[in-house]
Amino acid sequence: MRTGRVALATALAATAACSSTSPLSLDAVRACGAQAVRAPHLIGTYGSFDPAVSGGCVVFDSNDATDTAEYLVVAQSLGGTPGASAGFGLAAATPGALATPPAAAAPPRGSVALQFDGFLRRLAASLPPTGAGSRRATRLLSGPPTTFAAPPAVGDLRSFKVCGDVNCGGLETVTARVRAVGQHVAIYVDTAAPAPGLGAADVDSLLTELDQRLYPLDVRTFGTPSDIDGNGVVIALVTGAVNALVPRAQCTSSNYVVGFFFPPDINPNTARSHNDAEIMYLLAPDPAGTLSCPHSVAEVLALVGGTFVHELQHMINYNQHVLVRGGPPEDAWLDEALSRMAEELAGRSYLPGDTSAFSSYVLDDLYNAEQYFFDPGGHALITTTDQDLGDVGAGWLYLRYLTDQFGTGVLARLTQTSDAGTVNVASATGRPFAETAAAWALANWYSDLPDGVRQPELHYTSWSFREAYGSLHGTDPTNFPQAFPLTPQVVTSDTLSANGTLHAGSGSYFRFLRPPGAEALTVRFSAGESAIVPRLTVLRIR
Numbered sequence: 001m002r003t004g005r006v007a008l009a010t011a012l013a014a015t016a017a018c019s020s021t022s023p024l025s026l027d028a029v030r031a032c033g034a035q036a037v038r039a040p041h042l043i044g045t046y047g048s049f050d051p052a053v054s055g056g057c058v059v060f061d062s063n064d065a066t067d068t069a070e071y072l073v074v075a076q077s078l079g080g081t082p083g084a085s086a087g088f089g090l091a092a093a094t095p096g097a098l099a100t101p102p103a104a105a106a107p108p109r110g111s112v113a114l115q116f117d118g119f120l121r122r123l124a125a126s127l128p129p130t131g132a133g134s135r136r137a138t139r140l141l142s143g144p145p146t147t148f149a150a151p152p153a154v155g156d157l158r159s160f161k162v163c164g165d166v167n168c169g170g171l172e173t174v175t176a177r178v179r180a181v182g183q184h185v186a187i188y189v190d191t192a193a194p195a196p197g198l199g200a201a202d203v204d205s206l207l208t209e210l211d212q213r214l215y216p217l218d219v220r221t222f223g224t225p226s227d228i229d230g231n232g233v234v235i236a237l238v239t240g241a242v243n244a245l246v247p248r249a250q251c252t253s254s255n256y257v258v259g260f261f262f263p264p265d266i267n268p269n270t271a272r273s274h275n276d277a278e279i280m281y282l283l284a285p286d287p288a289g290t291l292s293c294p295h296s297v298a299e300v301l302a303l304v305g306g307t308f309v310h311e312l313q314h315m316i317n318y319n320q321h322v323l324v325r326g327g328p329p330e331d332a333w334l335d336e337a338l339s340r341m342a343e344e345l346a347g348r349s350y351l352p353g354d355t356s357a358f359s360s361y362v363l364d365d366l367y368n369a370e371q372y373f374f375d376p377g378g379h380a381l382i383t384t385t386d387q388d389l390g391d392v393g394a395g396w397l398y399l400r401y402l403t404d405q406f407g408t409g410v411l412a413r414l415t416q417t418s419d420a421g422t423v424n425v426a427s428a429t430g431r432p433f434a435e436t437a438a439a440w441a442l443a444n445w446y447s448d449l450p451d452g453v454r455q456p457e458l459h460y461t462s463w464s465f466r467e468a469y470g471s472l473h474g475t476d477p478t479n480f481p482q483a484f485p486l487t488p489q490v491v492t493s494d495t496l497s498a499n500g501t502l503h504a505g506s507g508s509y510f511r512f513l514r515p516p517g518a519e520a521l522t523v524r525f526s527a528g529e530s531a532i533v534p535r536l537t538v539l540r541i542r
Contacts, residue, residue, distance in 0.1 A: 032057030032522050039071065039523075039538045044453030046539035048078065048438045049525070056525040058536060062518060069514040070541040072488065074441045075500070075525060076507025078434035079422055079533035082331060083384040084504045086530030092496040092523050113255045116166040116245065118385035121332040123168070124263040124318060127270060129326065149230040152178045152186045160188075160275055162241040163262065171274075174239050179203045181233065182211030190239035193284040194291060198238065202297055206304070210236055214309040214346055218316060221345060221408060222338065222415040225312065226266050226319040229277045234315070236308065238300075240284045243291040251293040258283050259307035261315045266323070280311050306343050306361050313342040313415075320416045327418025333383040333505075334414065334421060337395030340365050341403065341411060344396070366468065368393030373444070373485035381437070381505025382422065394506060401440045402429060404461040437505055438537045445486055445509065446539060458539070494521055504532055 036057035040047050049058055063069040075088050152158070156178045161171040176188035180203045187207055189198060198206070215234065219225075225234060246256045259282040264270040266278060282304045285297040295303075317335055321327045329335070347361025372379050372393035379390035381398055402410055406429050413428035422433040429436055439457045446455075448464045465484070472480040488509035489498070500508050514521065527534030 032059075032524055036522055040540045043540050043542055044455050046438075046442055046458070046537065048434070048535040048537040051525045051527055051534055051536065056527075056536065058523050058525070058538065060512065060514065060521040060523065062520045063514040063516055066516050067542065068516065069518070071512040071514075072442060072445055072539040072541055073510040073512055073523075074438075074507045074537040075502065075510070075527075076438070076441055076535055076537060077502040077504050077527075077532040078437045078535045078537075080382060080504035081531035082333060082382050082421065082504060083380065083386065084382075084531040085380070085501050086528035086532050086534065087499065088502050088508075088525065088527040088534065089499045090496060090510070090523065090525050090536075091498070092491070092494055092521055113246070113257050116257055116260070117336070118332070118387065119167060120260060120263065121329070121335065121385040124322075124329045127263060127267045127322075129322075151231045151233050152181060152188075152235075154178050154181060157191075158188065160237060160239075160279070162237075162239060162281060163245065164241070166245050166257070168262075172241055174237075174241050176237055176239060180207040182207050184215040184233060185211040186231075186233045186235050188235055188237045190237070190241070190284060193238065193240050194286040194288065196287065196297070197285050198297060198300075202301060206236075206301060209305050210308050213349060214305060215312065217346055217349055218309055218312045218342055221342065221411050222313055222316045223320050223412060225278055225316045226323050227278065228266050228268065228271055231277070233278075234312065235277055235279045236282055236304075237279055238282045238284050238304075240286065240291045242281050242283045243286055243293075243295070246292055248289065248292045256283075256293055258303050259311055261311040261318075263318055263329075266315070266318070268323070278315060280308055280315075282307060302360055306346065306364070309342045309346045310339040313339040317415050321418060321420070324416075325418040328420055330415075330424070331382075331421035332385045332387070333381065333391070333395050334399075334424065336387065336392055337399040338411065338414060340368075340392065340396035341399050344400070345408075365393070365396050366472065367479065369397050369465075370469065370480060370485045372397065374482075376444075376486070376506055377500050377508035378503075379506055380503035383504070397444065398437070398440050398505075400462065401443055401460060402436060404459070405429075405436070405457065434533060434535070438535065441507060441509075441537060442539050445488065446541065449541070451542075494518070496523070502527060502532055502534055507537075 032055055035054045036059045037049060037054045039058050039060045041061050049056070060071065075090055158176060160174045160176060162174050164170045164172045174190050175192070176190045178186055179189050179198070180187045185207065187203055189203070242257055242259060259280055261280060262274065265275045283295060283300055285295055285300045286292070287294055287296050314335060317330050317338060321330055343361050344365055347358040350357035368389045370393065371390035375390065379388070379394055381391070381394040383391045402425070410428050414424055417424055417427065419427050425436065426433050443458045443460060447459045448466050469480060469485060470483045473483045486509065488511045491510055491512045525536040
């Protein structure tokens, strides 16, 4: 679900709990002896080392050159059970000093909107299985049906059952009228929506965006949604019930819900007790704040496009995984990452002409990625439904990296399958998840590093993040306080004694700087026992 964070007051230039491990002792490092493996010594080369092999010991060559040698070192988990974590320790053998830049505080977990999103993902996973091939579930497996039930007509009235709170503890009945019908989308507006609401021109503009731009983009990229009611359209229901999900006392501090897709509406086992239709529930204008926080017509029109394209991906994903193929829903972290990619692609569809529209679609993704970069060791890539903005940012970054490396076709392969999670990623890319996750972690720092040796697998091709964040920092330093938010700990001499937590798919970053004449350095990496895949990934930068 796309959340309603307070809009950033800037425009982006068009550049496209846990266990802990005690620090290792120097004696443990010295005990490595001859079993240690050698770190990459050629500039631009890298490797990932399993701590179960060679005792987790890695030797960095002495520096006989006249320039400082530099290595990027990432203590990370390259897989594991969603939400799993384990403590790690990292130590070097000889005395020296460690300089650590101050870490920016990560945002608290669980805004009300993200909690609601987690509830929806858990709900989808708990619904009864459908089995592939049922008539209603797979109506679009071979393309649109040859005949439709009559699509809704402008002026028609219909009642809908809508969640009454973010736990969906009860359903409220909403009556809505059809205001516009396109080839793919029908817009209903709640008859009890606050006034002044959407005017005729607003509805026409919204229909054009949803029907002619966003729906076709999602279908081209990910696949077809279901059509269990056979009416040939997805319903966009603009209703104050969405506003009322979050009370006024919470919406200013915990965000608000802009819209959502409700899986029981289309699961054949539950659809008839709900709405038995493909529906996007969207925020209604409420300038006076009669239902919750105030939202102007202009604000709603600016928000709901990104929400629609995001939620439609969730609907398509659920159809392709569950209804068409009878598999489980996609893992929450990957499903959310795919929806975040849908937002970015929607923004890019406005380029090169409309950079303001592009910015409105991608700013949330860049903000979330910033939260991850502030503290990658404190966030996870492979999560359960309990995500925070940094976790979501990690997912978008990883999927952006995969799309740059394997093309946009990888998004359809990730969606049109019964595989899920890391297994799905490995199948869609043809490479083990651990390989792509290790390269992605390095690319986050190395991709557009000035004077870096060009290594295609260590680069984003669609973003220069140093340039993008530099621009955002210049125009909005409040929301983007650093010119580049990823700041590895810097090891400037021969001693390191560090420990922390590895969260599934993520890790902690270090820069080892070895001055001219520095002796060989032995580093030992140890990780606690847990359902993760610990690795020490090392890249020689210079």
